[in-house]
Amino acid sequence: MEAVFSNFDEVLKAFGLTIGLFVVSGIGSLVFGALLAVFRVGPVAIMRRAALVYVSIFRNTPLLMIFIFIAVALPKLGYNFRFIGDVEVGGVSASPFFFRACLALTLYTSAFVCEAFRSGINTVPLGQAEAARAIGLTFGQSMTQVVMPQALRAVIPPLTSVQIALLKNTSVAAAFGITEAVANMRALSNENTSQTAMIFLLVAVGYIIIVEVVSLASYGLERKVKVAAR
Amino acid sequence: MSSSVLFDAPGPKTVARHRLYTLLTIVGLLGILAFFAYRMLVTRQFEYDKWEVFLTPRYIRFILVDGLLNTLGMAVFAIIAAIVFGLVFGVGKLSDHGWLRWLSFAVVEFFRAVPVLLLMTFLFLQFAIGDGPLSPFWCVVLALMLYNGAVLAEVFRAGINAVPSGQVEAAYALGLRKSQVMVQIQLPQAVKTMLPAIISQMVVALKDTSLGFYILAPGLTAVYRPIYQEFGNQVPAALVIAAIYIVVNLILTWVATLVQRRLLGERKVSASA
Incomplete structure (x- = not known):
């Protein structure tokens, strides 16, 4: 117990990193996942297929392999993202480690976000899309003005579980040089071996x-x- | 809703536009692939000695036996243990005894909300390091049992609740006891609807065995390091090992879909994060 409270600011900082990873890759995966979902249900066959291939690959690869690919393999292709350390936005700059972790988490989670959106779109009653078509809306218009607003409601519960999974998955970054909560727990436990369980x-x-x-x-x-049930 | 409802049969203008999109997508995808291939070429990733290891019987055996077999072993042990764990706490959540319900609820919620890696690291630090009783292999199995067991407990509870109540009432009317109703009537019928969910949970467990990397457990991700340290083939090795994972998982997903079609008729199964 003392081990945690005497290093409390350190623990808070570690959880701060966890939350940082979660927020950045959460937003990233929502944007990229929504884009994939639009490809996945759109009228262009090749886009549908490309999105399907992306989803199948990333959903079936362990997150750790994606991390390995970005942290170990990509530098060998000439991409170590060191330049990220030099970019400053309002006096704050992210570390290359942080950037790589967010990239891996975003790529992985987007596949699940895409599927969540697709299942949400599937819950919108047939008649809605038909009516939208009947009054002459294009695919883009019926998506943004008729289908998506309704799909968003249905999509909140599955999206939440995807995002919670993402929150827990941020812990994988511990294996790649980020002292977020799990890495912090490991370090603290190594210093205070008798208090491992409490930590x-x-x-x-x-x-x-x-x-x-x-x-x-x-x-x-x-x-x-929520709309009142009719 | 099938996706074709979202858009009309295209007219001549739209057909032309779609052709343009198709072209742009193909160019874009080929561009990405070509760029990747170009970077691999420039950094000499295609050289034979970086791939030779995957054609050498000794290393194939190393990858398949030390890697894949260990990964599969951890996944199988974990899922079997998780099914037992899930059954105990899933049934526990439906118990007539308040304390048992609350205990099961607390256990399930705790292990569902905690990251697997945190569990794994704790088990490793507590029971494996130094000369603890558990090897990292069993730490992975145990952590995956706790997490997947908690998820399956929810699946089991929902599955048991989905059995029509008439079945239970009929069983009580015949004079069966509470445990008999559960074991002989409710569970056998529930298992049928739960099997696909259990198999897709196996995909999750299989993917999560890779986390053993952090606690020095064996497995596919663990054979990656010695291979690239010996041959300097970080990129080819990562591609090959990811491909093995993908193939195994696709086979599992395919089996799940097959089982589901057999038992329930058409519906798709998918892995969760």
Whole structure:
């Protein structure tokens, strides 16, 4: 117990990194996943197929392999993303490690986000899309104005579980040079071998708190956009 | 809703536009592939001595036996243990005894909310390091059992609840006891609907065995390091090992779909994150 509280700012910083990874790759995966979903249901056959191949590959590869690919293999092709360290936005600059981790998490999670969106689109009643077509809307218009707004409601629960999985997956970054919560737990435990169990429990509670916050927020959002049942 | 409902049969203008999109997509995809291939060429990734290792029987055996077999072994042990764990706590959540329900609820929620890697690291530090009783192999199995077991507990609970209540009432009417109703009536019928979910959970477990990398456990990801350290073939080795994972997982997903079609009729199965 003392091990955690005497290093409390360190633990907080580690959880800060966890949350940072989660937020950046969460937004990244939502954007890229939505784009993939549009390709996946769109009228152009080759786009549909390309999105399907992407989803099949990334959903069936372990996240750790994607991390390995980006952190170990890509530098051999000449991409180590060192330049990220030199880019400053408002006095803050991300480390190449952070960038690589976000890239891996985004690539992996996008495949799941795409599938969540697609299943959401599938819940919109047939008649809605038909009506949109009947009044002469194009694919883009019926997507953005008729189907997507309704699909977004249905998509909140599956998207939430994808994002919670992402939050837990940020821990994989521990194996690639980022001292987020799990790496921090390992370091603390190595210094205080007798308190391993207590440290584990406190870090676990930290994760549970974040997971609960995310799922409560999603529940609130779901209630807010809910339409009265007819 | 089939995707074709989202758009009309295209007219001549749209056909032309779609042709343009198709062309652009092909150019884009080929561009990405070509760029990747070009970078591989420039950095000499295609050289024979970087790929030779995957044609050498000794190393094929190393990858398949030390790598794939260990990965599959961890996944199989983990999923069997997880099914037992899931059954105990899934049924526990439906118990008539309040304390058992709450205990099961707490256990399931705890292990579902905690990252597998955190569990694995804890087990490793607590029980494996130094001369602890567990090898990293079993730490991975144990961590995956706890996580996947918690997920399966929810699956089992939902599956048991989905058995029509008339079945349970009929069983009680015949004079069966509570445990008999569960074991002889509810579970056999529930298993049928749960089997696809269990198989897709196996894909998750198989993917997560790779996390053993962090705690020095054997497996496909663990054979990656010695191979590239010996041959300096980071890129080809990563491609080959990722391909093995993908093939194994696709086979599992295919089996799940087959089983589901057999038992339930058409519906798709997918892995979760």
